[in-house]
Amino acid sequence: MTCKKIAPKSSITPRMLALAVWIAVSVPRLHAIDAGPVPDPKIAAALQQVSTEHVRANIEKLVSFGTRLTLSAQNPASIASGRGIGAAREWIRSEFERYSKDCSGCLEVKTDSFTEGKADRIPQPTQITNVYAVLKGTDPQNDKRIVLVTGHYDSRNSDTFDAQGDAPGANDDASGTAVSLECARVLSKLKFPATIVFLTVAGEEQGLNGSGHFAKMAKEQGWKLEAVLNNDIVGGNKDPEQDAGVVRVFSEGVPAAADEKQLRLIRNLGGESDSPSREVARYIAEVSRIYDPGIKPLLIFRLDRYLRGGDHYSFNQQGFAAIRFTEFRENYTRQHQNIRTENGIEYGDLPKYVDFEYVARVAKLNAATLAALASAPAPPADVKIVTKDLVNDSTLKWSPSAGTTGYEVVWRATSAPEWEHVQSVGNKTEATLDLSKDNVIFGVRAVDNEGHRSLPVVPVPER
Numbered sequence: 369m370t371c372k373k374i375a376p377k378s379s380i381t382p383r384m385l386a387l388a389v390w391i392a393v394s395v396p397r398l399h400a401i402d403a404g405p406v407p408d409p410k411i412a413a414a415l416q417q418v419s420t421e422h423v424r425a426n427i428e429k430l431v432s433f434g435t436r437l438t439l440s441a442q443n444p445a446s447i448a449s450g451r452g453i454g455a456a457r458e459w460i461r462s463e464f465e466r467y468s469k470d471c472s473g474c475l476e477v478k479t480d481s482f483t484e485g486k487a488d489r490i491p492q493p494t495q496i497t498n499v500y501a502v503l504k505g506t507d508p509q510n511d512k513r514i515v516l517v518t519g520h521y522d523s524r525n526s527d528t529f530d531a532q533g534d535a536p537g538a539n540d541d542a543s544g545t546a547v548s549l550e551c552a553r554v555l556s557k558l559k560f561p562a563t564i565v566f567l568t569v570a571g572e573e574q575g576l577n578g579s580g581h582f583a584k585m586a587k588e589q590g591w592k593l594e595a596v597l598n599n600d601i602v603g604g605n606k607d608p609e610q611d612a613g614v615v616r617v618f619s620e621g622v623p624a625a626a627d628e629k630q631l632r633l634i635r636n637l638g639g640e641s642d643s644p645s646r647e648v649a650r651y652i653a654e655v656s657r658i659y660d661p662g663i664k665p666l667l668i669f670r671l672d673r674y675l676r677g678g679d680h681y682s683f684n685q686q687g688f689a690a691i692r693f694t695e696f697r698e699n700y701t702r703q704h705q706n707i708r709t710e711n712g713i714e715y716g717d718l719p720k721y722v723d724f725e726y727v728a729r730v731a732k733l734n735a736a737t738l739a740a741l742a743s744a745p746a747p748p749a750d751v752k753i754v755t756k757d758l759v760n761d762s763t764l765k766w767s768p769s770a771g772t773t774g775y776e777v778v779w780r781a782t783s784a785p786e787w788e789h790v791q792s793v794g795n796k797t798e799a800t801l802d803l804s805k806d807n808v809i810f811g812v813r814a815v816d817n818e819g820h821r822s823l824p825v826v827p828v829p830e831r
C-alpha cells in the first residue's frame with residue numbers, strides 16, 4: 369500500500385509517526401483505494417459506443433431551431449416550420465423514441481408539462497415542458513432506485529425576453545442536452561438493476577423553472593433519487609486557454625435542504641464536506657480512474673460558479689444529491705450573447721466554437737457514472753458509528769442492502785478531499801476498526817459479486 373499524502377518532514381509528530389507505522393504493518397488488510405474497483409467489461413464496451421459524430425449532429429440539430437428561448441414559439445405552425453422551443457422539444461422526444469425503438473421499447477418516453485405563472489423573466493403564463501426517457505431497472509429489489517442525467521434544452525441571447533432573435537445555445541446548453549441524449553442512446557443497449565432517467569429540461573434561463581418543477585414532482589412522488597448529474601456548458605470551447613482534459617464538477621457542501629438537527633450534526637462533527645452531493649462528486653472521480661473516459665473531473669467544493677446557478681440546485685433544494693459538470697474554462701463572449709462582431713470580437717454561442725470530442729468525453733464520464741451507480745447495490749442504510757464509550761477504535765453498524773455480497777469501509781483524513789483507504793469487511797453489518805473516529809471520516813459502501821460499488825454513506829453517531 370502506498371500512502372497518498374505524506375506530510376512534510378518538519379511537521380511529522382511522534383503520534384503521526386506511530387500512525388504511519390501502524391498503517392505500514394497493516395498492509396495485508398488494507399489497500400489504497402485506487403487498487404479497489406476494476407472496470408465492468410459491459411460498461412467499458414458501452415462507453416466505446418459514445419460517438420463524437422452523434423454528439424456533433426445533435427448539437428447542430430438543436431442549434432438549427434434558431435432559438436430555444438422558453439418564451440419562443442411552440443404552436444403547431446412553429447413546430448412544423450422548425451423554429452422555436454416547441455420544435456426543439458418535439459425533436460428531442462422523437463430522438464428518445466428512436467433510441468427506444470432500437471432497444472425493443474426499453475425506454476419509456478415522457479413529458480412533464482406545466483404552465484409557469486408570471487415571474488421576473490416570464491412576462492406571461494408560459495407552458496414549460498421537460499422531456500425525459502426512463503430506462504426501468506430490471507431488479508424488483510432495486511428498480512425504485514434512480515440515477516438521473518440532465519441538461520437544459522432552452523437557450524437565450526443577450527436579451528432574456530427576445531423570443532424572435534437567434535439564440536443558438538450550442539454550448540449553453542445544447543452540449544448538456546446532447547450528453548443526456550447520448551447517454552440514453554448508449555446505455556439503452558444495456559440492462560441495469562436500478563433505473564436511469566435521461567432528462568432534458570426547459571426554463572433554465574428564465575429561473576430554473578423546468579428543473580424546479582421536475583425536482584418537486586420527484587420529491588412529492590417519493591422518488592429514491594440517488595444522484596443527479598447536471599451538464600451545463602460542457603462544450604469545451606476551443607480557446608487556447610481551455611484545458612480539454614479537464615471538466616469541473618461542482619457540488620454543494622452543507623446541503624441546501626438540511627434541517628436544524630442535521631446542521632447541528634454537521635457543525636459538531638465536521639460534516640461540511642460530506643453532503644450526499646459531494647459523495648457523488650467523489651464517486652465520479654473514482655469512476656474516472658476506473659473507466660478512463662479521457663477526461664479528468666476537477667472537483668470544485670462549491671455549489672456553483674460565482675454569480676451563477678444551475679438545475680442541480682433545484683434538486684439540492686428538494687434534498688437530492690446533485691452535481692454540475694461544466695467545462696474547465698468558460699468564454700463569456702460566447703454565452704447569452706447576440707451573434708455579432710464588435711471591435712474584432714466575435715460574440716454568440718455557435719457550434720463552431722464547440723469541441724465535440726470534448727463533449728463526447730464528458731458524455732462518457734456521465735455514462736460511466738450512471739452505469740456504475742445503476743449496476744451497484746443500494747447504499748447501506750442506517751449507517752451508525754457507536755459512540756457510547758470513550759474508546760480509541762471505531763465500531764460501525766448498518767442495515768443490509770439488497771443485492772449486496774459484501775461491504776467496505778472507506779476513510780480519509782478530515783483534511784483530505786477524497787477517500788484515501790478502503791477495507792473490505794465481508795458480508796457483515798458491523799465492523800470495528802483500529803482507528804480513532806475523532807481523527808478520520810468514515811463511509812460504508814455496499815459491493816456486489818461483480819465488484820460494483822454503491823455510493824458510500826457517512827455514519828451518524830449512535831449512543
Ligand SMILES: [Zn+2]
Nearest residue numbers: 540541600601
Ligand atoms: Zn446553462
